[in-house]
Amino acid sequence: MWQLIRIELFKIFKKPRTYIAFGAIAAIVFLIQFAFYSDGDEYMAFLLKSVNETFTLEGKLLNGYFICYIILQTLLLHVPLLIALVSGDMIAGEANMGTLRLLASKPVSRTGLILSKFIAATVYTLALLTFMAILSLFGSMLIFGVSDLIVFKTEMFVVLESDDVFWRYIAAYGFAALSMITVSSLAFFLSVFAENSIGPIIGAMSIVLICTILISMDIPFFTEMKPFLFVNHMLNWKGFFDRPVDYAEVLKSALVLIFHIILFVSLTIFVFKRKDILS
């Protein structure tokens, strides 16, 4: 199994497209940091518009923790695309190149083959998130310094003291890893049906995008649907920035995501084991 995972990892990191994601994340993080460095006060004034009528806020509002929160919020909407780019290619890419039949003819079980591919895709996902965490959290802390974090929510804002923030980011990145592995497993599942990686990549992204649009719309019918969408649970990394943290709700979301991961991977194995590989 370990040998299979190593081979799959070698294949992933040999492809130039793998590095597009790292480049894109670096570019987005630097652009956001630059934008906030040069004109962050405008953004802050917009967020505080209704607060400023009654209150005066003093201190370093634009600090590394706040910038990291904005980056995390922005990037976690875009990272699924970068993850699907690799995960959606794991099986469909082999089918497209005509190596899938050759691979299946080797003396390894199909379950083992799928699991090794999925684990390799997960390693890639974790590497991408770690890269993102280092750039967005440590980079922003270095550029903007640290202070209390203000988290803006729809009907309130939460102030977290600076010495109570770092662990929340570690936990949030851990939760974000679970979210991204869910997207990865979805793209991976769709990949088993395709002969070309474009289909599963676009398919996975479309599902994530449609769910994101449903979540952001404040229409009662959609609101009823939200608790049943896994994309909604992907957003619960923000639960670590509540005061106090609603651990039961965060755990519920984590379990929903784990359920989806197991479901998508099991379905992939189920379909792949019965698949008549013609390419």
Place this chain on the structure above:
Amino acid sequence: MMRSILIIGLMLFLQPVSAQDETALVENLKAKLAKVNDYKATGKMKIDVSFINAPASNINVFYKRPNKFRLKKANGISILPKGGVSININSLFVNDNYKAVSAGEKAVNGVSTKAVMLIPMEENSEVVLMTLYIDEKNLLLLKTSITTRESGSYEMDMSYGKFSNWGLPDKVVFSFNTKDYKLPKGLTLEYEKGGKKKEAKIQNKKGSVEISYSNYIINKGVDEKEFASDKL
């Protein structure tokens, strides 16, 4: 009829005397507070506003006569209601040009006080009306309600301890009206828990900021740089 004329006449006759009493009382209080040229204080601040979830925080407070006041949270963000300079009672009497009118007597936290309304005589004064509840015996300001032109109305409740000789409170509770706070969901992208939603919040709720002072360093000088404003 004769009796009514007599009573009105008596009131008109006594009014200037009463106004003089109130003015003297306010001037005495002012003189007591004027003994404080500057102070540095440490304390704890608690915010109780429906749309702000913030922990109680340790603060440093700086004051310099006549009206320089600064409240800072070390390495943190401090949130103060607008008109927050008035959290400091020493800044209440910056303007001398006012008319003091008696508003009777009232018990504040079980202590009998003299209520005095101060009406600023300046046309452009930010403060429109100020009512002081003064403990005449100890010459302490226990409560004040202030109506301003721009920052609405607010109240301050003070309780005193070991710094009462200087007229400096151990605890100040600043109450004010707040407006509703809302950001679009598309911007915040929050996790939806599901279940029944809470009732829509009522506009213009009350909020309060409580400052408990643990120590004052009085008349030892305060550096001007303490009053410089921080970058957001």
